Amino acid sequence: MRVAFGTTVLQRGLASESLDGIGNYTRELLKQLGQMRGLELKPFAFSGNRFSSSGHPILNLGPFKSQAILSAASGLSFPFADRSVAGEVDLVHATDHLIPSLGNVPVVATLMDAIPLAHPEWVPSSFRKIKNSLWRRSVHWARWVVTISAHARQELVKWFKLREDRISVIPLGVDRRWFVVPSNVDIERVNRHYGLPRCFFLFVGTLQPRKNILGLIAAHRMLPRAMRNDFPLLVIGRPGRGGLQTVRALAGNEDQTLRWLQYVPDTDLVPLVRRASAMVFPSFYEGFGLPILEAFAAGVPVVASNLSALPEVAGDAAWLVDPTRADALAEAMQSVVLEAATADELRRRGRARALQFTWEKTAAETAKVYHQVLASC
DSSP, X not given: OEEEEEOHHHHHHHHHTOOOHHHHHHHHHHHHHXXXXXXXXXXXXXXXXXXXXXXXXXXXXXXXXXXXHHHHHHTOOOOXXXXXXXXXXXXXXXXXXXXXXXXXXXXXEEXXXXXXXXXXXXXXXXXXXXXXXXXXXXXXXXSEEEESSHHHHHHHHHHHOOOGGGEEEOOOOOOGGGGSOOOHHHHHHHHHHHTOOSSOEEEESOBOGGGOHHHHHHHHHHSOHHHHHHSOEEEEOOBOTTOHHHHHXXXXXXXXXXXXXXXXXXXXXXXXXXXXXXEEEOOSOOSSOHHHHHHHHTTOOEEEESSTTHXXXXXXXXXXXXXXXXXXXXXXXXXXXXXXXXXXXXXXXXXXXXXXXXXXXXXXXXXXXXXHHHHTO
């Protein structure tokens, strides 16, 4: 089976050294599916390049031009992809919002959430209506849709008017490196490089309004001063769309109980997360919420939002709270780090929960979808 596999967002992320959730998903699936017998992956990208940022050849479906966006918005048809490559593949898997139409070749599309439609206030206003119109139309070119949680499936049915029986829920996986205890050398290196305190709360994620970092800062400030000194709040993440207010709050802060570490490379992230007293993830909306599973695997207790897909992913392994209530968030943070029995139980449950999510399982379920779609043609 020859599968054209979308890597546009992955290539951009590798080039900028900043992989987002879609980029990470694409990378891990590419790695796992590439090891399967009878499956030949042909990475593709909407670009003018014939080679990926790592030097490997890719199928070039042509630049994703402005004419395509405008024609979709106006209701006119447009050949979104170079259809001359249709004879080279049996199936297309679009892993991001750029979904090609490739003649009669069946398309599987992965949609992680419906944020641009469900919450347009979190999306940049430039060409918002045009992009959403394009997305609504192109989604229906897919023979089958893959999403990452039952909550995301409900959102896709609601906002895209998709048939529920044409959507497969295939959860993300946890990289095995999160289960490995870092060496003392690595821990000491990270401690020195970032000047880590003995204990701290940690947030990891892009600085966007939906991540509710301002609410987290407010909750942390509700803690007694002595406790904030003992357990400062560290934030890891690059600025994202609409995150200017959060950046200002972090960059302009002079209180040592709040620190913004900005970007942390993968080589440092595992030992740094393992050092945290607790991970706090109070997001208003997530299609999945992989950082909480990574914290589970690393043996870190988690306080998380009880909204969107997070309860589904966390199960009974996190302390779930209403993210709109800073007082409830502060109470949970305090309890998790001061009550040793509570923290130990969350660590135990968290590790068991994380073990249920593997990229091998994600890839196997995805391959089943490929076979199912081709069998129905």
